[in-house]
Amino acid sequence: MAAQVRGHAAYRASFAFDLAGNALIPAIDLIAVVAMFQVTRVLGGFTAAEVLVMFGLSSSAFALGDLAVGNIERIRVYVRTGLLDAILVRPLSALGQLLAVDFTIRRVTRFLTGLTVLVLALAAASVDWNPARAAIIVVAVGSGAAFFGAVFVATATVSFWWIDSGEFANGFTYGGRDFTSYPVTVYSGLFRRVFAYGLGFAFVAYYPALGVFGRPDPLGLPGWMAWCTPVVAFLAAAVASVAWRYGIRHYRSTGS
Amino acid sequence: MDTASRRPSEERARRRRSQRDLSSATRRPAGIRPKRPRLIPASARSFGALAAAGFRRHSTYRQATVAATFTNSVFGFLRCYVLLAAVAGTGVGVAAGYDAPRVATYCWASQGLIGVIFLWGWTDLADRIRSGDVVADLLRPVHPVTAYLAADIGRAGHAALTRFIVPIAVGAIFFDLYVPARPHTYPLFVVSVALAVVVSFGFRYVVNSAAYWLLDVRGVNMLWAFATTVFAGLAFPLHFLPSWLVWPIWIATPFPSILQAPLDVLVERSPPAQLVGIVAGQAAWAVVMLGLGRYVQRRAEAKLVIQGG
Numbered sequence: 001m002a003a004q005v006r007g008h009a010a011y012r013a014s015f016a017f018d019l020a021g022n023a024l025i026p027a028i029d030l031i032a033v034v035a036m037f038q039v040t041r042v043l044g045g046f047t048a049a050e051v052l053v054m055f056g057l058s059s060s061a062f063a064l065g066d067l068a069v070g071n072i073e074r075i076r077v078y079v080r081t082g083l084l085d086a087i088l089v090r091p092l093s094a095l096g097q098l099l100a101v102d103f104t105i106r107r108v109t110r111f112l113t114g115l116t117v118l119v120l121a122l123a124a125a126s127v128d129w130n131p132a133r134a135a136i137i138v139v140a141v142g143s144g145a146a147f148f149g150a151v152f153v154a155t156a157t158v159s160f161w162w163i164d165s166g167e168f169a170n171g172f173t174y175g176g177r178d179f180t181s182y183p184v185t186v187y188s189g190l191f192r193r194v195f196a197y198g199l200g201f202a203f204v205a206y207y208p209a210l211g212v213f214g215r216p217d218p219l220g221l222p223g224w225m226a227w228c229t230p231v232v233a234f235l236a237a238a239v240a241s242v243a244w245r246y247g248i249r250h251y252r253s254t255g256s
Numbered sequence: 257m258d259t260a261s262r263r264p265s266e267e268r269a270r271r272r273r274s275q276r277d278l279s280s281a282t283r284r285p286a287g288i289r290p291k292r293p294r295l296i297p298a299s300a301r302s303f304g305a306l307a308a309a310g311f312r313r314h315s316t317y318r319q320a321t322v323a324a325t326f327t328n329s330v331f332g333f334l335r336c337y338v339l340l341a342a343v344a345g346t347g348v349g350v351a352a353g354y355d356a357p358r359v360a361t362y363c364w365a366s367q368g369l370i371g372v373i374f375l376w377g378w379t380d381l382a383d384r385i386r387s388g389d390v391v392a393d394l395l396r397p398v399h400p401v402t403a404y405l406a407a408d409i410g411r412a413g414h415a416a417l418t419r420f421i422v423p424i425a426v427g428a429i430f431f432d433l434y435v436p437a438r439p440h441t442y443p444l445f446v447v448s449v450a451l452a453v454v455v456s457f458g459f460r461y462v463v464n465s466a467a468y469w470l471l472d473v474r475g476v477n478m479l480w481a482f483a484t485t486v487f488a489g490l491a492f493p494l495h496f497l498p499s500w501l502v503w504p505i506w507i508a509t510p511f512p513s514i515l516q517a518p519l520d521v522l523v524e525r526s527p528p529a530q531l532v533g534i535v536a537g538q539a540a541w542a543v544v545m546l547g548l549g550r551y552v553q554r555r556a557e558a559k560l561v562i563q564g565g
Contacts, residue, residue: 013469014472014473015475017475017476018475019475020475021474021475021476021478021479021481022475024482025481025482027482028482028485028486031486031492032491035491035492035496035497036339036341036492036496038498039342039351039352040343040346040351043345166323167323167324168326168327170327171326171330172330175327178331179334182341185341186341189430191430
């Protein structure tokens with residue numbers, strides 16, 4: 001009897017630790033942003049509330065994209081263990097099978113937390129609201145999610161050529177999310193040109209946020225850039241689908 | 257019996273038998289385990305051999321090392337730009353005692369030290385506990401804490417040559433890094449990193465040992481990852497927080513001794529006396545964490561005995 005109680009207690013304890021851990025890990029990035037503002041009032045020319053709006057946009061878009069497409073990361077395991085062949089044999093599209101939407105509690109809570117940060121930050125930033133600016137927010141989160149989804153798929157296709165590419169992909173997915181959490185004015189040089197404009201990460205949160213605040217871009221681009229997130233997401237999806245088809249064909253041709 | 261009357265072959269056989277009897281008297285009876293070994297092994301050579309084995313083992317993980325170094329470099333860029341923006345935003349070019357070159361060195365050295373000090377992701381002991389292989393470790397003549405510590409030091413040595421050098425080089429190429437001006441900083445930094453590895457190992461050992469009691473240690477590992485990222489100075493320099501928050505964390509928890517201390521030594525944030533004091537604090541925490549590891553190990557073994565393991 002005592003052993004049974006001990007057994008249950010151990011199960012409850014690990015569950016409690018799991019819950020605490022899952023709640024705290026996503027908080028790290030938010031704590032980092034808040035810590036930056038303990039020593040300065042502006043970061044890249046933007047105040048705390050404004051940076052938190054970008055953080056919220058980026059966080060919500062990433063979480064929504066992860067919710068929809070995150071399971072594609074399993075492909076690395078499938079390629080390594082050969083299970084991908086079982087999927088390819090079926091008469092359905094391989095991508096469709098791999099993209100099972102996964103409403104885990106963890107992913108849903110991350111999306112809701114991101115939205116909460118976004119809403120609170122928008123309130124603190126004292127925005128002059130009009131229907132166009134509200135629309136920018138909705139469009140940004142939705143197409144930002146599609147953009148991140150495309151990034152997930154594109155980085156997952158690398159595993160067709162390089163089996164242990166997991167960590168390499170993380171640099172672009174999680175690195176990309178961290179990049180978009182801060183204003184692009186923070187970065188400089190080749191790094192900014194590649195990530196912000198070459199890969200399109202500036203359109204996830206920075207330009208929509210500028211549109212919502214009604215601020216002109218310190219980097220000189222016009223105001224309608226705030227609406228360009230869907231275009232960038234579409235281009236990213238096109239690149240990702242080409243990479244995917246090419247990858248599947250290459251995988252098939254190597255006699256798997 | 258008169259020896260002269262015995263034949264030479266009988267004489268040889270008698271001598272051989274008596275030698276065999278002598279050796280069996282000194283052999284321990286079967287079934288009795290050796291006495292509990294002390295924490296410091298009698299021979300430093302065994303410690304060195306275990307460390308060398310750890311070094312060699314990790315030198316075979318080439319692809320993982322390359323991938324991890326790439327990730328460290330990407331995040332180095334991201335954090336470096338943000339920290340530089342924070343320093344620039346203060347208007348005076350100094351944030352919490354760090355100027356721009358110092359904060360850049362801080363950032364790139366922290367990315368480099370992640371691999372050496374191994375802040376998260378170490379589950380070797382927990383995996384062996386869950387699979388039961390840990391029993392083999394408990395039967396060896398070296399105390400398990402010492403054996404794992406030696407292997408970890410070997411791993412850290414390998415990482416110091418690979419995962420530390422690359423981010424520092426990348427940072428030096430693209431940013432203006434602070435080079436320590438005082439000659440004694442370099443040996444002090446090496447000592448500080450070594451102590452940080454020991455403190456981190458001690459904590460990782462205790463966290464992994466939770467597998468003796470819990471079904472799975474994923475949650476505990478996540479809490480450990482959170483605490484080290486936030487309180488050890490990886491997500492941001494600890495001194496960015498208000499001072500009434502910093503000093504309790506520094507004195508009452510081992511986390512700053514794991515990363516913040518060697519970094520502060522490297523960028524020479526304070527006068528030398530204060531930095532030596534910080535390293536002394538690390539040494540104290542190293543002793544505490546190893547002692548805690550030994551204590552947890554004793555409790556775990558007692559639990560195993562009760563369960564009939």
